Amino acid sequence: VVNERLARRYRRRLWAYPSGPRRDELLDTLLECAGPDRRRPTVGETVDLARHGLRARLGRPAGTAVVVFAALIAIATGFLGAAVANRLAWAAAPPLPSGAAADRLASTAFPGLPVWGGGDAPAFVRSGDGETIRYGYADYWVRHTPETRDVAAYTAGVRDRLAADGWRIGAEPAADPDAGTDGTRHRAFWATRDGLLLEYSASYWPGRPWYDPDGFVTFQLSHRENAATIAAAVAGGLLGALAGWLLTGWVSRRTEPHPGSGGGLGAAAVVALVLLSPTVFLSLNAVVGEPVVAPFWNGLATFAAAPAALSGMIAVLVLSVVGAGPLWRRVTAVLKRRPSAAVAVVAVTAVLAGAGWYRAADPAWAGRTCAPAVPPPARADPLSRVARVYVDVRSTPDQVNLIQAGIFGVLSTAIAFQRDPLTTEFREVYCGGARLPQAVGRTLPWYFTVWMSSPGVLPALEAEMRGRPGVVAVQRVPDPD
Amino acid sequence: MREPTFWILTALASAPRHGYGVIQEAGRLSGGRVTLQAGTLYAALDRLTAEGLVEPDRDEVVDGRTRRYYRLTSDGVAALDAETARMRADVDAATAQLAARRRFGLGPAGAQRTATSRPADGRRFGPPGVRRAAW
Numbered sequence: 001v002v003n004e005r006l007a008r009r010y011r012r013r014l015w016a017y018p019s020g021p022r023r024d025e026l027l028d029t030l031l032e033c034a035g036p037d038r039r040r041p042t043v044g045e046t047v048d049l050a051r052h053g054l055r056a057r058l059g060r061p062a063g064t065a066v067v068v069f070a071a072l073i074a075i076a077t078g079f080l081g082a083a084v085a086n087r088l089a090w091a092a093a094p095p096l097p098s099g100a101a102a103d104r105l106a107s108t109a110f111p112g113l114p115v116w117g118g119g120d121a122p123a124f125v126r127s128g129d130g131e132t133i134r135y136g137y138a139d140y141w142v143r144h145t146p147e148t149r150d151v152a153a154y155t156a157g158v159r160d161r162l163a164a165d166g167w168r169i170g171a172e173p174a175a176d177p178d179a180g181t182d183g184t185r186h187r188a189f190w191a192t193r194d195g196l197l198l199e200y201s202a203s204y205w206p207g208r209p210w211y212d213p214d215g216f217v218t219f220q221l222s223h224r225e226n227a228a229t230i231a232a233a234v235a236g237g238l239l240g241a242l243a244g245w246l247l248t249g250w251v252s253r254r255t256e257p258h259p260g261s262g263g264g265l266g267a268a269a270v271v272a273l274v275l276l277s278p279t280v281f282l283s284l285n286a287v288v289g290e291p292v293v294a295p296f297w298n299g300l301a302t303f304a305a306a307p308a309a310l311s312g313m314i315a316v317l318v319l320s321v322v323g324a325g326p327l328w329r330r331v332t333a334v335l336k337r338r339p340s341a342a343v344a345v346v347a348v349t350a351v352l353a354g355a356g357w358y359r360a361a362d363p364a365w366a367g368r369t370c371a372p373a374v375p376p377p378a379r380a381d382p383l384s385r386v387a388r389v390y391v392d393v394r395s396t397p398d399q400v401n402l403i404q405a406g407i408f409g410v411l412s413t414a415i416a417f418q419r420d421p422l423t424t425e426f427r428e429v430y431c432g433g434a435r436l437p438q439a440v441g442r443t444l445p446w447y448f449t450v451w452m453s454s455p456g457v458l459p460a461l462e463a464e465m466r467g468r469p470g471v472v473a474v475q476r477v478p479d480p481d
Numbered sequence: 482m483r484e485p486t487f488w489i490l491t492a493l494a495s496a497p498r499h500g501y502g503v504i505q506e507a508g509r510l511s512g513g514r515v516t517l518q519a520g521t522l523y524a525a526l527d528r529l530t531a532e533g534l535v536e537p538d539r540d541e542v543v544d545g546r547t548r549r550y551y552r553l554t555s556d557g558v559a560a561l562d563a564e565t566a567r568m569r570a571d572v573d574a575a576t577a578q579l580a581a582r583r584r585f586g587l588g589p590a591g592a593q594r595t596a597t598s599r600p601a602d603g604r605r606f607g608p609p610g611v612r613r614a615a616w
Contacts, residue, residue, distance in 0.1 A: 021547060022523065028546045029500035029519045045518060052520035061527035 006034060009041055016053025018253065057246060059253035065262070069269045070248040074241040076276050076311075079283070081240015082233040083297030086225075089232035090295075093223055095120040096138050097196075106140055108165050109158050109200075109219060113142040117411070119456030121222070122383045124295070126302075128413045128451065133301050134222070134294045135197075136383075139411050139454045141218035144204060148217045151202045155187035158200060158217075167191040167198065170291055176201075183207065190291045195226045197291050211405040218411065220454070222293065233296075247315075251322050268318050275311035279304040370431035372444055375473040383455045384479040388429075390445035395470030403471060404448070406464040411453035419446040445472040482564050488515050489525050490534065490553065490561045497538035497552035500526075526551060534560050 010030050014023045030045065041049075060066045097105060098119055106115035121136035148154045155173045163169055173189040185204040190197065199222075203215040248269075255261035279299035300308055321328075335342045375390050391403060407415055418426055421441025430436060430444060452458065458476055465471045482490075485507075492498060492506035503526075504517045529535040534557035538550040553561070 021549075024546050025500065025549055026519055026523060028543070028548055029504070029522070032501035033504060033519060045520075048518040048520035052524040055524060056527065060531075061524065062531035 003031070003034070003036070003038070006038055006040065007031060013041060013046055013049045014053065016050050016057075018057050018059075018249070022056065054245065057249035057253075059249065059256045060262070063262070065266060066248070066252050069266060070245050070252075072273055073248050073269060074244040076273060076280065077244025077247075078237040078241030079276075079280050079297075080300075081243065082237035083295075083300055085236020085239075086229055086233040086295060086297065089229040090123040092228070093123055093226070096136075096221055096223065102140075105221070108161050109140070110142045110217070111161070113145065113148075116141050116143075116460040117218075117454065117456045119454075120383060121454050121456075123223070124301075125385065125454075131302055132294060133298055135224070137199075137220040137222035137454055138456050139218055139220055141216045141411060144214055144217065148202070149185075149204050149214075151185040151187050151204050151217075154217065155189070155200070155202050159189055159191075162191055162198070165193075167193045171289060173200075192224065192291070195224050197222050197224050197293070199291065199293075211402060213409045216411065224292065225295075247319065251318060254322050254325075265318065268314055272311040272314040275307040275314075279308055370434040370436060372430040372436065372440065374445060375475050376430045378475055378477040380476040380478045382476070384476055385452045385455055385457075386477050386479045387450045387452055387458055387461055388475050388477050389448040389450060389461070389465055390472040390475070391447065392445055392470050392472050393443065399468075399470040403465070403468055406468055407448060407450055407461070409464050410450075410460045411457050412450050413453055414451040415448055417446065417448045421446075449477075482560075484515065485517055485521055486525055486529065487561075487564060488517070489522065489529065490557060490564070493535065493551060493553045493557070494561060497550040499541075499548045499550045503551070529557070533557075 007027060010027050011023070014026055017023050017026065026049075030041070055067065058066045058070050096102075096119070102118045106118065109115075117139040119138050121138050123136055124133050125136045126133050142148065152173075159169060159173055168191060170190045170192055173187045176186045176188055183206045185206075186202065188199070188201040190199045192198070198219050200219040202217040205215045208214045251265065255265060279297065282299040282304065283296040299305075375388075378388075380386075389403065389407060391400065395403075404415075418429075420426060421436065421444060422438065424433075426441065426446075427433060427436045429447070430441075450461065452461065455476075458474075462474045465474050488507040488511060489503055491510060492503045495506075498506060500519065500522055503522060504519070507515050507517055526535060530537075530551075533554055535551050536554050538552040541548045541550070
C-alpha cells in the first residue's frame, strides 16, 4: 500500500529536480526506502534532495565548471534582483518630514531663527556631474546672525539640542580639513534618528561684500534604508539568485547534446560576469565612520550602467539563441526555399522604419510657428530641483549682477543663463521646438537656470527675487534628468 | 574514487539493480556502515553514466511507476578493478608495516602504548618508560 501523504510530501521536495522521469524514479526509490510507517521525509532527505536537485538542474552531471559558473551567475543575478527590489521598495518610502514635524525639527536645531528650506525630496537624486546618485534630501538652513557666526560654539549647541531630542550623533562636530585658511570657519557632523539621516554643516566666510552671502548654517535631511527596503533587497536577492541558477541550468541542459557548446557558453559567461563585476564590488565600498548616503546599487545607476547593460545583452543573446534555436532553423529553412520572401521582409521593415522616423521628425520642420507666453507654461513635478528666473531684456548690467548675487544667496549646485533667442534651447523653452520668429524672440525675457540643492529651496529663491528690479518671474521647471 | 561511488559500482558488479536495490546492496556489503541517500545515489549514477561506467539496463513498471535498472559497463568493470587493485596495494603496504612492527618486538601492546603516549611528538607528556620504548 502506497502511503499517499508521504508520497505527496516527497513529490513537493522533488520540485528541486528538473521535470522528467527522474522525479518518478526518485519517488519510487524514496518510498521503497521509507518503509510502511513513515509519515514525513527526514531532514537529511530534504537537504539531500534540495542539494542534488539543484545540481541536477544544471545538467552535465560529470562537469564541475557548470557549477562554478552557475554559482557566480547566481551571485550576479542575486545582486541585480536585490537592486531592483530595493529600488521598487523605495517607491513606497514615506515622504520626508513636513508641516509640524519639520517645524519641530527646525526649531530644535535653530531655535528662534527664521529657517528656510525643508519639505520633501525624490527618493534618489543625481549629483551635478551625473557620476553618482544618493538618497534624496531636503536642505534646512538659516542665514548668519552674530550668534551663528561663532561657528564652533553655535554648532556645539545644535549638536547638544539634537542629542537631547533623541538624535544619535554619528560623528562629533569637526572642521573640514579642506576649509580655506582665509579666516573661513567651518564645522560639520552627522546624526541619525528613526530612519532619517541629518548631515549638518556650518560655514562662515568673513570679508564678503554686502550683496554676497557670508556662509550658511545648514543641514541636509535624507532617508536611510529601513526594514522594508532591506527586506525587499534580501527577498529580491534570493529570487534573483534562484532565477540565475535556473536559467543557467536551462541553457546548460538545452545545449548539453551539442558537443563543444560548453566552451562558447563559458566564454560568454566570463565576459558577462567581468562586465558586471565593478558594480558588485562597488557595493561593498562603504567607509566606516561615514554616513551611508547612496544605495548599494549606486554603480548600476551611474558609471557601471553601460557595462551592466552590455552584460545583460549577452545574457539575452545567449538565452534567445538557445531558446529560439529550432525556430531560427525553421526560418532559415523557409528563406532558403524562397529567397524572394526574405527580400520582401527586409523591404517592408525598411519602409515601416522610415515612416516612423518621418512622423517623429522635428515639429519646426513641419513649419509650425508659436505664439510665446511669458513666462512659458512649465508643468514641473513639485519635487523637481530646477528653477528658472526670467529677466527683462531691458534690465541694466547692475540689476543683472544683483539678481545673480541674490541667486547665490540660496543653496544651489549650479546656475547658468541663456540670453540668445536663436538657440535651440531658448526655442524649446518658449515654443516646445516650434519656430520662433527672431523679432519676437528678442523681446522675450531671457533666463537663469538654477539647479537648486533640493526642491524645498524654491520658496527661498522666490523670496530673494521678490521686488528685485529686472526679475519677471521665478518658476519651477521639469528636471531634464 | 569517493566512497559512495565505490559502493555503487560494487553493488552493481554482481547484477543490474534499480535505485533501492543499489542502496540495499551497498548497505549489506558494507555491513550496514554505508547508507546512501537517494539524491546522492542518483547524482552519482548520472555522473557515472556520463563517464560511461554505468548504463541503463531495463525498465520495469511497478505500481504504475517505472523502475529503471542500471548495470556496469565494461569500462565500469575496469574502473572497479583498478580501484580494488589500488586498495589492495594500500592494504598490503599497511599490513607489511604492521608485520614489521611486530617482528621488532613491539607487538600489539606496543601499538597500544604508542597510541596513549603519542610519541611522534616527543614533547607530549606521558610516563618516561613509555616514551623510551616508543620508536
